[in-house]
Amino acid sequence: MLHNSNNFKNNIDPKSLKRPLGSKLPLILIVGSTAVGKTEIAIQLAERLNGEIVSADSRLFYRGMDIGTAKPTHQEQARVLHHLIDIANPDETLSLAVFQQKAREAIADIHARKKIPFLVGGTGQYVRAVTEGWSPPEVKPDERLRQELGKLALSKAEGMKDERGIYWLHDKLKSLDPVASEKIDARNYRRTIRALEVIMTTGRRFSEQRGQSESPYHLISIGLTRPRVELYERVDQRIDAMFANGFIDEVKSLLAKGYSPTLPTMSAIGYRECVRVVNGELNEEQAKAEIRRATRIFVRRQANWFKESDPNIAWFRVEDGVVGEIESYIRKSL
Numbered sequence: 001m002l003h004n005s006n007n008f009k010n011n012i013d014p015k016s017l018k019r020p021l022g023s024k025l026p027l028i029l030i031v032g033s034t035a036v037g038k039t040e041i042a043i044q045l046a047e048r049l050n051g052e053i054v055s056a057d058s059r060l061f062y063r064g065m066d067i068g069t070a071k072p073t074h075q076e077q078a079r080v081l082h083h084l085i086d087i088a089n090p091d092e093t094l095s096l097a098v099f100q101q102k103a104r105e106a107i108a109d110i111h112a113r114k115k116i117p118f119l120v121g122g123t124g125q126y127v128r129a130v131t132e133g134w135s136p137p138e139v140k141p142d143e144r145l146r147q148e149l150g151k152l153a154l155s156k157a158e159g160m161k162d163e164r165g166i167y168w169l170h171d172k173l174k175s176l177d178p179v180a181s182e183k184i185d186a187r188n189y190r191r192t193i194r195a196l197e198v199i200m201t202t203g204r205r206f207s208e209q210r211g212q213s214e215s216p217y218h219l220i221s222i223g224l225t226r227p228r229v230e231l232y233e234r235v236d237q238r239i240d241a242m243f244a245n246g247f248i249d250e251v252k253s254l255l256a257k258g259y260s261p262t263l264p265t266m267s268a269i270g271y272r273e274c275v276r277v278v279n280g281e282l283n284e285e286q287a288k289a290e291i292r293r294a295t296r297i298f299v300r301r302q303a304n305w306f307k308e309s310d311p312n313i314a315w316f317r318v319e320d321g322v323v324g325e326i327e328s329y330i331r332k333s334l
Helices: 039-050 074-079 098-112 124-131 144-161 165-174 177-185 190-201 228-244 247-256 271-278 284-302 322-333
Strands: 025-031 053-055 118-122 218-224 313-317
Touching: 025 039, 025 124, 039 053, 039 074, 039 118, 039 124, 053 098, 053 228, 074 118, 074 313, 098 124, 124 177, 124 218, 144 165, 144 190, 218 271, 228 247, 228 284, 247 271, 271 284, 313 322
Parallel strands: 025 118, 025 218, 053 118, 218 313
Antiparallel strands: none
């Protein structure tokens, strides 16, 4: 069990750090696979280092989608202030550009209050939009093309009747633009469609049209890892806990509020399987099995976004004492 410290004596004031005039303010990045333990470790680090958390997990943006996204609980959010959680309804579109703006505003606000921002999450393109200064391509939305791509994806998903359907569009993107596909979360249906839209509209690769500038922050990147077998065990435990805590009821509530099961948010891993339970197409055990399979595929895909071979990320295996080790590393890096 990770040690929890409430010692605030050594909190760091980012404004007091001895840096040359005009140098960058710090941003701590915490990345890692689903179920690796990012939430608890980030909270403990923020408690120790006078920090606040900015979520870069696209699943956590949406109100009413709590259990199936493993959203930090009210008790966890009370320990450390969290930003960019519950900022949109499930039928709203939060573009990458809007997220980038909101995240940078939150980070600036945290710095202004003499605290240290922690950017936490597993959605690769959202992380990079903030840390690497991505500028999305200036191509106007084509609603007709988006609808056609959406219909095509739905028909493929219905035909396959398993987790491969949700990734069909992403696989098409990979064939057209491998660089873009590596940096776009396969679950992010809207983002995948946007990349295909830009490619089909301009005839050029999406990855070649996205501007990139130097990071505006003194970035300290922390990666969390566990052995794959242990990670899968934690995934299984999380899925069981979700169902025990009312995942099906959460999905029923969303449907009762009028949110369509065809919404991109409702096609996320777990939600689409629960919709099928509600519709009588699966029982709970079958749904759990499908979620486990889909999550394992997702974990393998996540490894492509933040690689353990990346020299810019300091990787730590999650085990007893790791929070203290990471804290020491961050203090030395500031």
